[in-house]
Amino acid sequence: MAYPEYTIATAVTPSDTAENIFKALYIGTGGNVSIDHWQGGSGANVILYNCQSGDLLPIKTYRVNATGTTATSIVGLS
16 A cells, blocks of 8 residues: 655644645644645535544645644644
8 A cells, every 4th residue: 555655744833714734634642623624725624533642634634723623733744
């Protein structure tokens, strides 16, 4: 099985207004992650509950929201 390669890793500061466009998220310290996921240039909100420390979430994000996000040390991968 081929694994995706990421060339950019960026610390994520959750925000309810700023775009955080990534191909995947790495969760440093577990909790909930509220995202607007990518849908052709706009986002649809979803909360990913009980993400564990060390999880790699392979979902393209448009925004990582501050409201509803309790996980910390999130790294965005592109």
